[in-house]
Amino acid sequence: MARTDLIIEGLKTLFPHAHCELIHHNVYELLIAVTLSAQTTDARVNMVTKDLFARYPDVYALAKASLKDVEKIIASVGLYHNKAKNIIALSQKIVKDYDGKIPSTRKELMTLDGVGRKSANVVLSVGFGLPAMAVDTHVARVAKRLGLAKYDDDVLKIEAKLCKKLPKESWSIMHHRFIFFGRYLCKAKNPECEKCPFTAICKRAKYEDQRL
Ligand code: SF4
CATH class of the missing domain: 1.10.340.30 (Hypothetical protein; domain 2)
Known part of the structure; x- marks a missing residue:
């Protein structure tokens, strides 16, 4: 399976109900x-x-x-x-x-x-409900570790790459799934790699000296 498809499917299984965790009513x-x-x-x-x-x-x-x-x-x-x-x-x-x-x-x-x-x-x-890909610190880190962006890419580049690689209709839910993945599993420090379905494609080891 292609990298992007693997990531889309894997995150869907891990976090089917990922959502915005900021409480709001309008x-x-x-x-x-x-x-x-x-x-x-x-x-x-x-x-x-x-x-x-x-x-x-x-x-x-x-x-x-x-x-x-x-x-x-x-x-x-x-x-x-x-x-x-x-x-x-x-x-x-x-x-x-x-x-x-x-x-x-x-x-x-x-x-x-x-x-x-x-x-x-x-x-x-x-x-x-408009298609947009918000890149915060979790999304940036996870995109790099999963090989969807390069180590040196800035947030604009990461946003452009994610928008190009992911189907437009998935941008919103993928944004939330990246955040859940980065917040609860692929954490900045001590990621829980033993529970991760992406070890075979992960780039973290490649960037280890740069502390990604
Ligand atoms: S293997 Fe570890 S560092 Fe790599 S994507 Fe999974 S949780 Fe993140």
Whole structure:
């Protein structure tokens, strides 16, 4: 079986129900949760968003929030000061420029404070059901170990390679399966290779001196 097919089938068997682990009930909540999740875990974000969304249920409410109040609620999340500023500013922009509706193009999403390409892709894919491949640290590491990308590839290159190699209709679910695989099995440190179905095609040994 070709490498890509083996990976698609193997991950489907391992993680049939992989999904976005950021708790959200609409695209607004997803956008805010994704923005808060930079350099921190989804579990940590989920600990603060319940209170945050109870107090600020939409962009109109968050646009009018005081920085201090938002900081207080999200204080346990890394980089909370900048993130508080960003989520208030992006809400203000959405109210002002998009009539309160979350934009649904990558270009527009990336004009929002704190929203980079990866976050925009998550919102497109999970929030709007559009084909997009978000490459975070798990996806990047796993793509390299599985030989779908090269060691030196940057995130843009990895995204382009994954989009080329994987069927478009699978991008969203494969993104979640890569993340589950990287989070729970092919971890950065001490991957559980004894449980892995991809040992025969794994490139990690090749990159061992570079600590991939
Ligand atoms: S064999 Fe180990 S390092 Fe390689 S893909 Fe599987 S879990 Fe990851």
